[in-house]
Amino acid sequence: MAQLSVEEVGRYGRQLILPEWGRRGQESVKGNSVLIVGVGGLGCPCALYLAAAGIGRLGLLDYDRVELSNLHRQVLHCENRVGVAKSESGRDAVKGLNSHISVTTHTVLLDSSNALSILSQYDIIVDATDNVATRYLLNDGCVLLGKPLVSGSALRFEGQLTVYGWRGGPCYRCLFPSPPPPASVTNCSEGGVLGVVPGVIGSLQALEALKIASGMEPLYSQQLLLFDALGGGFRTIRLRPRQPQCAVCGENPSITALIDYELFCGSRADDKDKRVDILDPELRVSPQEYSEVVSGGKPHLLLDVREEVEYQICHLPHSRNIPLCHLQNGSLDATWEWILETTPTANDPTYSVFVVCRRGNDSQLAVKLLCEHGKAKGRGEEVVIRDIIGGLVAWSETVDPLFPKY
Amino acid sequence: MSELRIHLEFSGGAELLVGKTKHHDIALPHQPHPWSLRQLIAWIRDNLLKERAELFVTGESVRPGILVLVNSTDWELLGQLDYTLQPNDHVIFISTLHGG
């Protein structure tokens, strides 16, 4: 077991005098290593507390770079490290906090080819990732290597926490044998997240990892913590034990080596937004082409199909907000009436409707819905409805840099 | 012949499929046999889901990625679809989160 130096005894004194922790617990923590996969909203607070508490060795794995829109929740990073690899930004921050610990950075995308060799270098794994494929990869890797997995997740105002693979407890696959349909998965960039929510869950992940590292029992093995910051508070749910028929940790496992997780989940191992491409090219215009329509003073309608809360953040002048979900829920007739009644020169083929959203995905769905509805009702042949490629993000990047991106 | 009153809760984003409301007090109509969770899921599909039922139901069960709890216990421990609902049961449907 690792020995504490005189300086370390002074540094960790407040937790050394806890009888449940003591010198023994501190030395055990110093002798342990934790890999944090994802140095984001969960991984940052987790790394902070593990480093502050004196974990012996900390691994920080992330392939991504720091962006301005990360800083509200990814509290290891800071303004002057925007653009820096998150693993390195995180290392600089925790080394500044505690120079006694050793930090290893892994600036890679974790996949089946590198996961086992990286995970095997650590005693405890923290799942602080943001996508389904990597969650299955981490689970299977930890089961195959026999390592505990401290899993956290957060979205909007809610968080979830549990420890997998701890002394006969279930693994992720015991609970979720099949991946969710990709259409049901929302990421933080689409769904939003209040920064302090992953802060709470990431801190609790550090607590669970420290309890394991110090030789105590984790609280949330075979238990799921639900945190609802809006109205539900904290609740604990009793989960099923390890399932004998589990594909990876069961009695006759069918998964004995890592598989292709992007294929298994039908989604990519990142939280980058999926690109939709469903419209004919003639139904699409670039932001530049749309800006020429505007500057040329050509009459047209601009329909913004984002959620109302997003429309209130920023919108283009003379646009009208009808969220996509309203179009999907019976507003098509009303929208067509609006289009037709505000189209005075209906036979002028240059007169058209443009549909815009945040990134150019929902706008395509909206154009498709509107065109199909118009065709079914036999109207609007004289109206051309097109979407703006890449949405308001592309507008900001290619036409008007002063238009906010969020 | 009385109805069966239970409390439903949707979280983790599952509430977005049922009118963005997390809590639903419901009364299931009287029927000759006891209500099972299997029948409750069909009832929810037919009565509460506004759209895109496939984001909640697969076959006769919930879609992968939704945990079902009855009175804070994983339904796997209670017989899953065959569990017989009791008056005032608190049934929670949690969509697992993946963000970080």
Ligand SMILES: [Zn+2]
């Ligand atoms: Zn398992």
